[in-house]
Amino acid sequence: MISERIKNMQKSPIRKLVPFADQAKKRGIKVFHLNIGQPDIKTPAPVLNAIKNFSQEIIAYGYSQGELFLREAVSDYFKNYNVEVSPDDMIITTGGSEAILFAFSVVADIDDEIIVFEPYYTNYNGYAAMSNIKLVPVTTKAENGFSIPSTEEIEKKISNRTKAILVCSPNNPTGTVYPRKDLERIVKIAEKHNLFIISDEVYREFIYGEIEYTSMLHFEDAKDRVITVDSISKRYSACGARIGYIISKNKDVLNGVMKLAQARLCPPIVEQVAAAEAYRMSFSYFKEVQKEYKKRRDIMFNELKSIDGVVLELPMGAFYMVVKLPVKDSEHYARWLLEEFNYNNETVMVAPAGGFYSTPGLGSDEIRLAYVLEEKKLKRAMNILKKSLEVYPEKK
Amino acid sequence: MISERIKNMQKSPIRKLVPFADQAKKRGIKVFHLNIGQPDIKTPAPVLNAIKNFSQEIIAYGYSQGELFLREAVSDYFKNYNVEVSPDDMIITTGGSEAILFAFSVVADIDDEIIVFEPYYTNYNGYAAMSNIKLVPVTTKAENGFSIPSTEEIEKKISNRTKAILVCSPNNPTGTVYPRKDLERIVKIAEKHNLFIISDEVYREFIYGEIEYTSMLHFEDAKDRVITVDSISKRYSACGARIGYIISKNKDVLNGVMKLAQARLCPPIVEQVAAAEAYRMSFSYFKEVQKEYKKRRDIMFNELKSIDGVVLELPMGAFYMVVKLPVKDSEHYARWLLEEFNYNNETVMVAPAGGFYSTPGLGSDEIRLAYVLEEKKLKRAMNILKKSLEVYPEKK
Numbered sequence: 184m185i186s187e188r189i190k191n192m193q194k195s196p197i198r199k200l201v202p203f204a205d206q207a208k209k210r211g212i213k214v215f216h217l218n219i220g221q222p223d224i225k226t227p228a229p230v231l232n233a234i235k236n237f238s239q240e241i242i243a244y245g246y247s248q249g250e251l252f253l254r255e256a257v258s259d260y261f262k263n264y265n266v267e268v269s270p271d272d273m274i275i276t277t278g279g280s281e282a283i284l285f286a287f288s289v290v291a292d293i294d295d296e297i298i299v300f301e302p303y304y305t306n307y308n309g310y311a312a313m314s315n316i317k318l319v320p321v322t323t324k325a326e327n328g329f330s331i332p333s334t335e336e337i338e339k340k341i342s343n344r345t346k347a348i349l350v351c352s353p354n355n356p357t358g359t360v361y362p363r364k365d366l367e368r369i370v371k372i373a374e375k376h377n378l379f380i381i382s383d384e385v386y387r388e389f390i391y392g393e394i395e396y397t398s399m400l401h402f403e404d405a406k407d408r409v410i411t412v413d414s415i416s417k418r419y420s421a422c423g424a425r426i427g428y429i430i431s432k433n434k435d436v437l438n439g440v441m442k443l444a445q446a447r448l449c450p451p452i453v454e455q456v457a458a459a460e461a462y463r464m465s466f467s468y469f470k471e472v473q474k475e476y477k478k479r480r481d482i483m484f485n486e487l488k489s490i491d492g493v494v495l496e497l498p499m500g501a502f503y504m505v506v507k508l509p510v511k512d513s514e515h516y517a518r519w520l521l522e523e524f525n526y527n528n529e530t531v532m533v534a535p536a537g538g539f540y541s542t543p544g545l546g547s548d549e550i551r552l553a554y555v556l557e558e559k560k561l562k563r564a565m566n567i568l569k570k571s572l573e574v575y576p577e578k579k
Numbered sequence: 580m581i582s583e584r585i586k587n588m589q590k591s592p593i594r595k596l597v598p599f600a601d602q603a604k605k606r607g608i609k610v611f612h613l614n615i616g617q618p619d620i621k622t623p624a625p626v627l628n629a630i631k632n633f634s635q636e637i638i639a640y641g642y643s644q645g646e647l648f649l650r651e652a653v654s655d656y657f658k659n660y661n662v663e664v665s666p667d668d669m670i671i672t673t674g675g676s677e678a679i680l681f682a683f684s685v686v687a688d689i690d691d692e693i694i695v696f697e698p699y700y701t702n703y704n705g706y707a708a709m710s711n712i713k714l715v716p717v718t719t720k721a722e723n724g725f726s727i728p729s730t731e732e733i734e735k736k737i738s739n740r741t742k743a744i745l746v747c748s749p750n751n752p753t754g755t756v757y758p759r760k761d762l763e764r765i766v767k768i769a770e771k772h773n774l775f776i777i778s779d780e781v782y783r784e785f786i787y788g789e790i791e792y793t794s795m796l797h798f799e800d801a802k803d804r805v806i807t808v809d810s811i812s813k814r815y816s817a818c819g820a821r822i823g824y825i826i827s828k829n830k831d832v833l834n835g836v837m838k839l840a841q842a843r844l845c846p847p848i849v850e851q852v853a854a855a856e857a858y859r860m861s862f863s864y865f866k867e868v869q870k871e872y873k874k875r876r877d878i879m880f881n882e883l884k885s886i887d888g889v890v891l892e893l894p895m896g897a898f899y900m901v902v903k904l905p906v907k908d909s910e911h912y913a914r915w916l917l918e919e920f921n922y923n924n925e926t927v928m929v930a931p932a933g934g935f936y937s938t939p940g941l942g943s944d945e946i947r948l949a950y951v952l953e954e955k956k957l958k959r960a961m962n963i964l965k966k967s968l969e970v971y972p973e974k975k
Contacts, residue, residue, distance in 0.1 A: 184773075186688045186742075189835040198643070198841060219640075226638045234849055237630045242622045242817040242853075244615075247594070277673050277821065280843040292582045293689060293711060309842020315689055315711055346582075377580075421638040423848030425673065439585040445594060446705020447676040451847040452819030453630055457638075 203521040215564035218534040224420040229460040245449040249275020256462035279414030279427035289439040291316040302539030328496030329357035331365040347379035353386040356551040358498025363397040385414040386501040391477040406432040419461040424454040479554040486565035599917040611960035614930040620816040625856040641845040645671020652858035662796040675810030675823035685835040687712040698935030724892030725753035727761040743775035749782040752947040754894025759793040781810040782897040787873040802828040815857040820850040875950040882961035
């Protein structure tokens, strides 16, 4: 009786193991969460203070485009990247989520296609279902650090219904940061086939020194085809604030997004006030954050590399890694960790990577790990993971 | 190059006169806004205090279903209406806007139809475009207070693609409150044709003593087909907080909505904390608010009835009325008010009603007025409106 499109839509694969984690906790097992990208870093004080000092007497509708003071603060922030983004080049959205939904709607009609590199952020599937478009996967591989495949492989997937290529760097779920030359290739492909480029850059600051960051906004020549999706969630450890934005220098795109923005009236006001304070902070804030995450990444990477049969290249960004394990079925393994295993009454929760692929069967021996725990906890969690693989019965 | 669906989508007809208002203000003209439903009532102190006292150190992701403390507070609120809504019967949304979008998606597939009584809240069009469904209008008329037409007239519009009937009472834009017998008729029609009922009840408390309020939630027998859409925006004068919810006792519907809710992760957290305080307030809060709006409604209604050629029945709820004026083209009139008219350097901004109809040509001699100004200002604004009609050249 409900619509087919909703009936056929998958439940979030990241969240579907939650009941098993809850049961483990009820049995008195401590569960370390490596499964979700919820940072444990405190939200910066200026953001929290802005909320405490919220002084409007009426929480009234704001501008559909978002408040000017926030757009100005974001515009200033981009100067750190030598990128000129004016307050009029962007529309504030309710989280990066809404920015993605708007981007999909504005570039594609029903049954149109968007190229995406798998494994990819699973919620793209939700937005694709909501806007009735098709995501066409180009597979990237653990063996070469999930780097962008050859131009030929990408072009094989382009049809006359293809409207855009979606790129996420630093990448969720793989942690891969694409080098400039690979992004250049994507720009060339987009030019050749007249496609939009949707660039999800929410992990922009999460890079750890091994590679220079390149934004799609750095390609001046491609400015009419680049649509940048961004969010404060990870950058300022404010996932629950639901503030993001969409940037485009293409006026048709921005006017189109504006229609969608007007239909939902405005993004939340209190959080816009808070977000502006985040963007007004000095860039030195990220130094400490990067140091902390780099330390965690190194712990996780080194622990994993010490396990027999693990396939993994050093991920240079975000706070995730996708790891190939010597297990037959990572979904079974993830559930077994919660239902049957414990090490001194502790276990870990991981995200089976199958849900990050749309090609059936792929990722069935991979998991995604998020390094969002502080050093001591992370070390304990990694030790538990290691111990679990020593006794897990369904090995390859 | 952008998608057809967005290219073909109308810009918000309520907001498109804004540039003319801005120009009038630049010329030194004071503009009274009767065009938008932005209440001037202060957001209640407990809501503002909850924001000031927000004490989480990490603004983390919340539950996709919404925080339990808020769902419990909403559940308790419904006891005032003798309606049992459990915290598990609802999903918190980012404004009533998202609730409407979710409702459309879950009941209808591409090109499916939803019956709606015109004139109707224009943003329904935006959500329909976003979810690629069709709104099929059944016209209501100023002459009989925009009441629900005959069952025959409604059934004429039902096709094999019809999935739901959308009802909004108290109504935006007309202010009409549907009596129980009319809602009963809609329930009967929905049962006969196996349709969902989407009930937009965001103005539930805005009734002024002439009629008893009936919610679609009062119809126990229809509970599997009723999907209620609600919001704190008007109820607690917190439009910018973007907190709403969707209620359904039909588990398939709620599970379906949950998939959409998971894709966008969670509604804003700070505002959920604040909204819970609103719902914990005593119902006596509404007494004062109702008294204030009733006074305003009576001022507006009486002033309008004293103008020759005006067609209008007493609207018993919300804070809008749709008025038939003795003008040839209300869009021209609305623009003329801003561009050419002033009375002692003051003018009014009104919403031409054409945008609230989807049948072409209808509403071209009607405007929507919102009584969201306090008594003194409202009296001045109504006097200006009266004076303007004395000199407006394009009369019928």
